[in-house]
Amino acid sequence: MSNSTIKFGTDGWRAVIGRDYTYENVRKVIQAWCDLQSPNPQAFVLLGYDRRFSSDLFAQEAAGVLAANGIRVKMANDFCPTPCISWMTKETKALAGIMITASHNPFQWNGVKFKESYGGSASPEYCQKIEEQILKNDQTGPAPKFLPFEAAKASGFIESFNPHHEYVDQLRRMIDVESIRRAKLKIACDPLYGAGSGFFRSVLGQDLVEIRSENNPSFGGVNPEPIEKNVGALIQTVKTRGCDIGLATDGDADRIGAVDEQGNFVDSHRIFSLLLRHLVHHKKWTGEVVTTVSTTTMINRLCEAAGLKLHETPIGFKHICAKFLEIDPLIGGEESGGIAIARHVYERDGVLSGLFLLEILALHQKPFSQILSDLQKEAGPLHFVRKDLHLSEERIGALKSRLKEAPPKALLGRPVVREHLLDGFKYFLEDGSWLLIRPSGTEPLLRLYAEAPSAEEAGKLIDEGERLI
DSSP: OOGGGOOEETTEEEEEBTTTBOHHHHHHHHHHHHHTSOOOTTOEEEEEEOSSTTHHHHHHHHHHHHHHTTOEEEEESSOOOHHHHHHHHHHTTOSEEEEEOOTTSOTTEEEEEEEOTTSSBOOHHHHHHHHHHHHHHHHHOOOOOOOOHHHHHHTTSEEEEOTTSHHHHHHHHHSOHHHHHHHTOOEEEEOTTSTTTTHHHHHHOSOOEEOSOSOOTTGGGSOSOOSGGGOHHHHHHHHHHTOSEEEEEOTTSOOEEEEOTTSOEEOHHHHHHHHHHHHHHTSOOOOEEEEETTSOTHHHHHHHHHTOOEEEEOSSHHHHHHHHTTSOEEEEEOTTSOEEETTTOSSOOHHHHHHHHHHHHHHHOSOHHHHHHHHHHHHOOOEEEEEEEOOOHHHHHHHHHHHHHSOOSEETTEEOOEEEOSSSEEEEOTTSOEEEEEEOSSSSOEEEEEEESSHHHHHHHHHHHHHHO
């Protein structure tokens, strides 16, 4: 294996299980992190894992390296959402949080996410130091230190915690559970076989219609990402069971997707917009807002109307988190469904986002579709489309060079009025419509994003992007 295969992407290190994601390489990553820590006998790490193939065993490997390096570990005694580890890292003043997960990636993948002491995603600088230490250890260092898991437990370096306790209590403090119960909503949940399974029920303490919650490391052949093409089962469940809302979370439950009572998919742009409007107008919370280059212009319009300062970052929640540390944040979110409420933790939380949607339904006492229609009247009309294309690195590299040298002057026969190169290639038309062309930071994909006043126009912009390719 080449050293260069251990590279951190948009959020942590991810690789294909059995190819580059091996016990040996997990040990290398954790040892490199340990080598960068100052001696502190009181320090401890929060460690969690999702429901992917052997995630629990990879977590035990990580715990064995930490213990062998004299670092105490508080480890979840069952699978849990990444935001559980993030929040508990902050709340318990842990040295860091470590999560064994590949988030929304296909089932063949797994990974390691690091959370800094404040609970947020590790910064690019933090991850770069780990990468550099891995390379240094490969060249000059001994093999990673390691204690077998049971021996590490017996030595007292590893203790367990129940992820359904403190974290669930925190979620209850963030929302009005009683108003949701009084509304008697019929709620469907689809954790996509991921780490969000059972958590909505734990928080609300009421019966829910929960599908795809059993253990299935192949995710039923569907990528555990809560986008429209992956939640057909939830859409059908909402329709056939007469539910008021459907909620979907990704593989590690830090992302959110939804379905209205008519079975229409509700993307993250509208969810982010609803949450922002709710926090400002009904919670009366204040602060600044952070968004990424691929997120809806509805956020811009809502911020302008409310007099809120808006910041834009490259794609990847680590950039939103970094901006949170510089400002007085209220909320931050991105197109992929990751939304952070700053009063909770500087990290995405799909479960909390879904709970806020339930609070919104309970407050307005209207069908979800009507609430969404009201949002479009206030901040739209805007419709978003995304398409992922599997292309070779050579083709993606050639496209990037071509767009740098000769950017398009027009799209759909209309002039491009502004080019935005913060992250990828984003082109604006005069009416505010836009097309973004960007390579993925976690998979060998080229992503096309578009937003326009109608779904038809947004789809045509995607087609135009494919013609450019």
